[in-house]
Amino acid sequence: xxxxxNKIRILLILVLVGSLSIVGCDKKKETPSPKQPQVxxxxxxxxxxxxxxxxxxxxxxxxxxxxxxxxxxPFKPLxxxxxxxPAAKKNRFGQVIPILNxxxxxxxxxxxxxxxxxxSAMVLDPTGKPYIxxxxxxxxxxxxxxxxxxxxxxxxxxxxxxESGKPVKKTIRLTLPKKE
Numbered sequence: 002x003x004x005x006x007n008k009i010r011i012l013l014i015l016v017l018v019g020s021l022s023i024v025g026c027d028k029k030k031e032t033p034s035p036k037q038p039q040v041x042x043x044x045x046x047x048x049x050x051x052x053x054x055x056x057x058x059x060x061x062x063x064x065x066x067x068x069x070x071x072x073x074x075p076f077k078p079l080x081x082x083x084x085x086x087p088a089a090k091k092n093r094f095g096q097v098i099p100i101l102n103x104x105x106x107x108x109x110x111x112x113x114x115x116x117x118x119x120x121s122a123m124v125l126d127p128t129g130k131p132y133i134x135x136x137x138x139x140x141x142x143x144x145x146x147x148x149x150x151x152x153x154x155x156x157x158x159x160x161x162x163x164e165s166g167k168p169v170k171k172t173i174r175l176t177l178p179k180k181e
Contacts, residue, residue: 105141120150
């Protein structure tokens, strides 16, 4: 008898669960009504946790402005070089050679070697840069050529036209300073 009662109870429970599930399936889903956008309240600034007094003094403008027009420019160089470097001259092969940028009279003879295959001489330009010269080499602005290297001097022959267009031919002799 107990078994029958248990079977009836289980059967009743199954019927109830089945009927509830069928009733639940018959319901139509309700479409949600359009929600009104919620307006968020702005957050109120919270007071600082710890209050600290500032050491910065408040700026008060009394109508005076600072003018830097009469002040010295800190980025301007102290030494202004106003001389322009002479235009670099080119030799007959189109090469730029610094030895052609100075007058022949500005060179200083520092040494002469005689007695080898070819005589050679060492000269310094106005900046102190040394050059080794041999006969036939070009020197100076006015198309000068080394014609002779003697034990005591160097001869340079210049042939050019002056500002008026007249041809100028001159020989310049650079001498070796005597030993003291």
